Amino acid sequence: MLENIREKSQGVTAKVILGLVILTFAFAGIGSYTNSVDTSVAQVNDMKITQSDFDKAYQNQRNRMAQQFGEMFDTLSADANYMANFRSSVLENLINEKLIDFATAELAIRVSDERIKQTIREMPEFQVDGKFDNNRYLALINQAGFYQTSDFRDYLRVEMTRRQLNQALIASEFSLPYEEAQLTGLQNQKRDIRFAQISAEQFKASVEVTEQDINDYYQNNQNRFQNQEKVKVNYIALSVDDIADKVEVTAADLEQYYQQNIAKYQQNEQKRFSHILIEIGDDEAAAKAQITDILTKANSGEDFAVLAEEFSADTFSGENGGDLEWIEPGVMDDAFDEAAFALSSVGSISDVVQTDFGFHIIKLTELKPEQIKDFAEVKDEIQQLVSTQKAEDKFFELQQEMARLSFEFPDSLEDAAGAVGGKVQTSDWLTRFGNTAPFDNAKVLDAAFSDIVVKERLNSDIIEVNDSLALVLRTNEYQAANTKPLAEVSEQIKTMLIAEKATEKAQNIAQELLTAFKAGEDVTAQLAAVNASFEVKNDIARFGAELDNNIAKEAFKLPHPVEGTLSASTVTMNNGDLALLEVSAVKEGEPATNSNFAQQHSQQLAQATYKSFIDALRDQAKITRREVVQSSEQF
Incomplete structure (x- = not known):
């Protein structure tokens, strides 16, 4: 039946119908078909938790578990009941987060912009040699999926707000000496x-x-006494790594990449600033007069660092002579940035600048000119990049060809294997759970046990296991689930x-x-x-x-x-x-008190308090749960 469908899908009538469908989407818009569909997995009061939110949280938690437990988690993840509980736990955590967000809003808990900036600058992940590095900051947040700095700041604001409430609850708990004595007496x-x-x-x-x-x-x-359903498959594997081993990269390719991506190998001009801040307070005129007086002193030759230490309301930088270290555009207030980066020579001082924080004067203290790495210095790195890039391009091309031939010749893998320079391999017996890679992937298993492969005995569609591996498979041998005979x-x-x-x-x-x-x-x-x-x-x-x-x-x-x-x-x-x-x-045991026990007991009390708080929020909230789509298993 499916073979007939494949053949007829190439006809004129099928193409006309397909054209009409495409025109329908073009005029009506795809959104009209999808916007009305609620894909949320839960709703907390009036806030929805989307399938996308769940998938992201699920994969993050799964990665953490895999990193922590290694092969043991592979065994656990083969248990359907365990993974069902795992998914449920992820969803409940997301619900708890929404409840906390509601609570922080009602309690008017806020985190200031200045606090967020300070936190970012102090995070060790964004530091090089103990100092904040803006390039590293941008690279890491982009890698984490935050393509705008504002997105990361918004994420951090939410996390810090939740943490404030959490810490407030935890800090309210303590352990009394008599409780410690009773508990240690029982334990001993x-x-x-x-x-x-x-x-x-x-x-x-x-x-x-x-x-x-x-x-x-x-x-x-x-x-x-059940024998599991199992299947043995023939398959073709197309891998970027295998292609990369055969890719030819010429010197001209490397030079061309270097010239086209020169921005990657240049260090932009860097500037280091110091500033003096006078807060406006209730008397703007007085503040303006004070900063103007300080500016006059600085321009007349008085030590800027001494002035900053004496007068600056930014006590953190003031203790260091007003030093703000190396700053990239976009980190500070717009007015501050405009004035600061207009300074071009070391030692030059800006006019008075007004921001939301008050009045500033800014001094350029160090300047690193633009630097470009020589081609020879980055040649090996470019060799790897170009080789991978070419392999990925070839991978995409061969993937399309493999998909086309395995579809046009559905009764064999030989044509597709020959076209992509691969070979037909045979797997071990596969069950629904507990296989080795790549047959532990949910998409691969869904295909292996699908009707088109098992019943129709045709080639599967191409399976994109990940960005660097694609498979096509067909049944070699199949054994249905059955009850073992009594004699056995x-x-x-x-x-x-x-x-x-x-x-x-x-x-x-x-x-x-x-x-x-x-x-x-x-x-x-x-x-x-x-x-x-x-x-x-x-x-x-x-x-x-x-x-x-x-x-x-x-x-x-x-x-x-x-x-x-x-x-x-x-x-x-x-x-x-x-x-x-x-x-x-x-x-009876001897009661004993020690700081470690007191701390542990306080933590236990704090956990109980936090749980009670969450339970109370749950009782007051309207929570609706829907079926969690298991697409999250396909990462």
């Missing part, structure tokens, strides 16, 4: 116990499992049932022993009958590795022993055995 508590371990293994020999038991378990638990899993089920029944018998015996023990009977003989005896452990700690974790946990759950009443219970151990446990004594 010790207990004396005795326990008897009843092995379930000894009962396995006496357990009977019938064929009917096995069959019943199989029928009731068939979901536990019979022994496995028998082993499971024997273990379950042996553990159940051990539980019953342990419960009988506990009843007799609490009634005051001596159970030594009964324990010996099941190859067990009491083992005494004194001064066990709440946290430690000397005991089975389940025994230690239960020991600290049991009540303090009192005269006439036993504090005892049964425990299922980590290895599946049962234990009869008694707490014979409780020794």
Whole structure:
């Protein structure tokens, strides 16, 4: 069927229809088809969280997890339930952020422009040799997707506003000495116990499992014995890296690139300024008179740095003689920039300049002329750039050819492989999750298990795995999901049932022993009958590795022993055995105070306060969630 569609899509009628559709879009506008579609994944009050917002947050969080946990996260991401919870967590975090934004607006929390500028200049990411570097700043924010400095400033303003509220909540919490004493006393508590371990293994020999038991378990638990759907594919891989190895780059190519991109290799003229600021306050005339007087002194030869230290309202720069370091256009106020960059000789001083901050006089203190790197100095770098650029251009060209031929000849990959100089390869068996790259990519897996590949047995459309890798694939072999036959899993089920029944018998015996023990009977003989005896452990700690974790946990759950009443219970151990446990004594721990514990406790209280605050905001807000589209898996 699909092959017929492919053939008919080349006909005159199909082309006429396609032309009409294109004209419809041209006259009506694509926006009229899309603007009415709500693609948001959630709405908090009147503010929407778009699919794009979600995709960006999802990918950022996924990248952080992959960086932190490495291959372990690859394993986790193969679990559909885990990734569903992961997506839900990302969405809830975005909702929390919107709630915080509403709260900061209601509380009128603001961050000034000056504070944002100062923060940017002090961020170590934007510094070179301990000083703010505007070129590095612009390069890094562009790399992060902020193509206008105003976009980054707006982003930073939101983040700093949220942080102010967060810090205000955290700073309000503290830990009292008596709380620390109580908690450390509990943590340092010790207990004396005795326990008897009843092995379930000894009962396995006496357990009977019938064929009917096995069959019943199989029928009731068939979901536990599923073979996953899997496919083996033939594929062509087109890679920029492979193309780059074969690309020829001439000396003329390098020279041409250098000349066309000379701006990349030149350092613009740089200027360093000092300034003196007088704030206007309530008396503009007085401020103007003061700055004019200072300007007269500076022009008459008095030390500008001394004047700045004495008079400048910008105390930070004033302490350094008014030094503002190296400044690029656009960092300061427009009026300031205009006056400052009009200065052309070192030592020259501007007239009085008025900005929103007050009156300034500006001095040019250092000047670095424009510099251009020689071609020889950057030749190797250009070689790499040109080689990659040519490879990417060839990659795009071959990608189009591979797409065309795999479509026109849908029953084979050989024609497409020959045209792009590739070869047809065969994958290992692929399942829906847990494959190695590039078959861990969601787009590749969607194609591998699609009807056109599996059922129609045709070539897939071209799959752009990333900017440097494209695939086309077709089915080599397919195995549908199915339930393993009973004969294959019979022994496995028998082993499971024997273990379950042996553990159940051990539980019953342990419960009988506990009843007799609490009634005051001596159970030594009964324990010996099941190859067990009491083992005494004194001064066990709440946290430690000397005991089975389940025994230690239960020991600290049991009540303090009192005269006439036993504090005892049964425990299922980590290895599946049962234990009869008694707490014979409780020794109170010594309370202790230390700065680390106090800090940790305060942090725990702060986290609880923050969560309560968010919960309260959620209760007051109208929150609507929609299905999260899983396109985010395709990054």
